[in-house]
Amino acid sequence: MNIARRPRVGHIAFLNCLPIYWGLARTGALLDVDLHRAPPDELSRLLVAGDLDIGPITLVEYLRHSGDLLLIPDPAVAADGPVLSVNLVTKTPLAELPAAPRVSLASTSRTGVLLGRMLLEDRYGRKPSYTVTEPDIESALRDADAAVLIGDEALHVFHAHRTPEPGGLHVLDLAAEWKDWTGLPMVFAVWAVRREYAEAHPGIVKDVHLAFRDSVQRSREEIGEVVASAARWEPFPPAALAEYFERLQFGLGERHLAGLREFASRASRYADIAPLRADGPEFFETPGGIGGARIDPEPEIRL
Amino acid sequence: MNIARRPRVGHIAFLNCLPIYWGLARTGALLDVDLHRAPPDELSRLLVAGDLDIGPITLVEYLRHSGDLLLIPDPAVAADGPVLSVNLVTKTPLAELPAAPRVSLASTSRTGVLLGRMLLEDRYGRKPSYTVTEPDIESALRDADAAVLIGDEALHVFHAHRTPEPGGLHVLDLAAEWKDWTGLPMVFAVWAVRREYAEAHPGIVKDVHLAFRDSVQRSREEIGEVVASAARWEPFPPAALAEYFERLQFGLGERHLAGLREFASRASRYADIAPLRADGPEFFETPGGIGGARIDPEPEIRL
Numbered sequence: 001m002n003i004a005r006r007p008r009v010g011h012i013a014f015l016n017c018l019p020i021y022w023g024l025a026r027t028g029a030l031l032d033v034d035l036h037r038a039p040p041d042e043l044s045r046l047l048v049a050g051d052l053d054i055g056p057i058t059l060v061e062y063l064r065h066s067g068d069l070l071l072i073p074d075p076a077v078a079a080d081g082p083v084l085s086v087n088l089v090t091k092t093p094l095a096e097l098p099a100a101p102r103v104s105l106a107s108t109s110r111t112g113v114l115l116g117r118m119l120l121e122d123r124y125g126r127k128p129s130y131t132v133t134e135p136d137i138e139s140a141l142r143d144a145d146a147a148v149l150i151g152d153e154a155l156h157v158f159h160a161h162r163t164p165e166p167g168g169l170h171v172l173d174l175a176a177e178w179k180d181w182t183g184l185p186m187v188f189a190v191w192a193v194r195r196e197y198a199e200a201h202p203g204i205v206k207d208v209h210l211a212f213r214d215s216v217q218r219s220r221e222e223i224g225e226v227v228a229s230a231a232r233w234e235p236f237p238p239a240a241l242a243e244y245f246e247r248l249q250f251g252l253g254e255r256h257l258a259g260l261r262e263f264a265s266r267a268s269r270y271a272d273i274a275p276l277r278a279d280g281p282e283f284f285e286t287p288g289g290i291g292g293a294r295i296d297p298e299p300e301i302r303l
Numbered sequence: 304m305n306i307a308r309r310p311r312v313g314h315i316a317f318l319n320c321l322p323i324y325w326g327l328a329r330t331g332a333l334l335d336v337d338l339h340r341a342p343p344d345e346l347s348r349l350l351v352a353g354d355l356d357i358g359p360i361t362l363v364e365y366l367r368h369s370g371d372l373l374l375i376p377d378p379a380v381a382a383d384g385p386v387l388s389v390n391l392v393t394k395t396p397l398a399e400l401p402a403a404p405r406v407s408l409a410s411t412s413r414t415g416v417l418l419g420r421m422l423l424e425d426r427y428g429r430k431p432s433y434t435v436t437e438p439d440i441e442s443a444l445r446d447a448d449a450a451v452l453i454g455d456e457a458l459h460v461f462h463a464h465r466t467p468e469p470g471g472l473h474v475l476d477l478a479a480e481w482k483d484w485t486g487l488p489m490v491f492a493v494w495a496v497r498r499e500y501a502e503a504h505p506g507i508v509k510d511v512h513l514a515f516r517d518s519v520q521r522s523r524e525e526i527g528e529v530v531a532s533a534a535r536w537e538p539f540p541p542a543a544l545a546e547y548f549e550r551l552q553f554g555l556g557e558r559h560l561a562g563l564r565e566f567a568s569r570a571s572r573y574a575d576i577a578p579l580r581a582d583g584p585e586f587f588e589t590p591g592g593i594g595g596a597r598i599d600p601e602p603e604i605r606l
Binding site: 003004005013021022025026027028029030031032035037229232233 | 306307308309316321324325328329330331332333334335337338340532535536538
């Protein structure tokens with residue numbers, strides 16, 4: 001009697017992860033997984049708790065729990081420069097931000113808000129006081145000088161204030177600021193497998209990894225269709241969607257790993273995050289060699 | 304600015320609905336829906352509460368709320384004879400069941416347990432006392448003479464006791480009994496759309512209906528692959544899966560509607576269910592004519 005069960009896999013049902021889902025919905029790959037669609041913070045929690053086997057986890061939570069997890073090299077959510085949807089929104093130009101500003105942190109964000117703190121404190125030399133607020137612009141700026149926002153709401157604010165207007169809000173792209181500061185890409189989320197699951201079911205993990213990799217590859221090849229599909233439902237015009245998918249990167253190359261390590265090294269100064277192992281992060285590896293370091297010499301996936 | 308949102312669609316993540324999901328996972332149709340996978344009782348509740356727009360609903364709950372809902376002719380879950388997974392399990396042969404037996408009703412079942420009550424009381428002439436129990440065979444038979452079980456658990460019990468053994472359990476297929484009694488197929492679940500959603504978004508409902516219809520059609524054409532895919536994960540051998548998918552019917556033809564009406568007419572004697580309208584059930588219809596009665600003269604979908 002067959003005693004297998006489908007792997008429990010997480011999927012972020014947000015616009016920025018549509019290219020990750022694109023191929024999965026066309027190849028039958030979804031028939032072989034028990035897919036859980038949820039917001040990213042819930043998926044992170046489920047993976048850490050062992051209620052998912054494989055799934056996305058925000059970088060900060062991965063760093064907190066890296067002993068229990070192995071990275072899968074695709075997909076990931078990263079950007080090498082502007083990402084458009086992880087923003088510091090200020091009421092004044094950055095130069096006029098008070099020395100001790102009141103800063104709101106979106107409750108749904110873990111990695112974005114820590115990136116914002118690093119930049120505010122270490123790069124812009126401020127001494128902010130922080131409040132966690134609902135992740136919408138009105139709540140976030142009601143009693144604050146600035147706010148870190150992520151996701152679709154941040155993308156809306158970016159488009160609404162892209163052209164500066166007198167008295168308008170100012171939008172600083174935190175992935176662009178990170179690159180300007182460190183020269184490196186910023187990794188916001190990684191996909192990981194629980195260590196004990198990978199040890200028990202390496203073949204399944206390999207299959208899931210390949211399905212994700214093929215899905216992202218296919219979305220890159222069919223980017224016009226991805227944009228048209230998203231434009232049917234999402235409150236952004238096709239040109240904005242195309243620009244967004246162009247900025248997002250869905251795999252981990254060597255430069256992304258350098259960015260991840262740099263973030264990890266700085267993060268331990270801000271939060272209860274142990275430093276990454278010297279040879280970290282640790283990847284899932286199979287005898288077949290598809291895990292671990294990517295094989296192609298220019299491994300970045302650009303849509 | 305685009306203000307559309309994807310329709311919120313329910314899917315039963317159970318073995319018997321795999322053929323309904325089969326094509327959806329291969330055509331990209333899932334990209335255009337906000338899919339909620341859950342057990343059937345939860346999906347029924349969400350559709351009735353307005354937290355889903357389109358989805359499966361167990362027949363009994365449809366009959367309770369038919370004023371708010373319009374039927375979509377595919378998919379459905381029905382059987383014209385044995386269904387294998389809706390069973391009355393007895394400790395003795397049926398003829399030896401006491402006149403006032405203690406009968407357990409699986410907590411996850413609505414339509415199956417009402418069908419069981421009808422047969423026990425009106426066909427077999429018993430006066431049972433009922434208890435709702437956990438939907439597993441051990442809990443169900445601990446303090447009872449018989450139990451109504453549904454789904455994968457019922458299918459397991461059917462296979463374990465298919466060949467009668469001395470002292471073994473006796474399994475009565477309630478869909479086969481229904482057909483023997485009425486001459487009609489039994490409809491266990493229908494797919495419905497909320498009336499106000501159908502009025503506001505007929506084009507979307509039509510698209511979702513066609514996606515489901517195509518998905519079931521494809522699973523019929525690729526039944527060997529469906530069985531092989533299910534056999535990879537489900538605790539049943541391929542021959543048992545093939546037999547099960549052969550028994551299940553996934554559309555509503557005229558005979559199924561007659562069976563549905565017959566059940567509705569009897570159900571109102573047992574539960575707080577108003578009689579169906581004389582011209583009911585009411586179907587979603589579009590000007591294009593794909594809603595309502597099916598076009599093909601022999602409308603049963605047999606895998």
